[in-house]
Amino acid sequence: LLQENYKAWNIAKVRNLFSKDVAEKILEIPLVSSVREDKVVWEEERNECYSVKSGYKLAMRYIIDSDKYHVVGNWNGIWKAQAPHKARHLLWRLCRGCLPTRSRLLERRVECTLNCPVCDEEIEDELHIFFRCAVARDSWSAAGLSSVLHNATYQQTNAMDRIFVVCSNESSDTVGRVTMLLLCI
Structure with missing residues (x-):
């Protein structure tokens, strides 16, 4: 939906793929002017880098919070x-x-x-x-x-x-x- 190697909408493509109302709404969306390269970020760590320890903690938190492992009782x-x-x-x-x-x-x-x-x-x-x-x-x-x-x-x-x-x-x-x-x- 964007121009090749350029930060702008491909207007013709957007209008061909979507109805007039939807195309106009898409084209109204402003695009960010500064283009930075994407990078992978791991939000479970302060330094944003993945570690096995933080991955394990996240998995355990997910498992423990799931209904399958939650047992109600005194x-x-x-x-x-x-x-x-x-x-x-x-x-x-x-x-x-x-x-x-x-x-x-x-x-x-x-x-x-x-x-x-x-x-x-x-x-x-x-x-x-x-x-x-x-x-x-x-x-x-x-x-x-x-x-x-x-x-x-x-x-x-x-x-x-x-x-x-x-x-x-x-x-x-x-x-x-x-x-x-x-x-x-």
């Missing part, structure tokens, strides 16, 4: 639990779906049997390991937390939702005890 309840960091980290991994249960391993095409190696009664997933397995239920009773395990309020269909509800409704001390129990299981 994350503060997990981190405020009266328990060691590694126990709270277990809860975080449980809620993020990062534990290598047999059902998760199979999703990632790792060949293994699906049933729980402890009771061999159900598929080993987070809900079974921590809440439904006979050994887990015995552990809840031995820890004096069977009232939390059997509370009708906490009968969600997945372990993540169950943990978030417990964190929202119980004291940080009780959540800490539950967290330590899950770590021991």
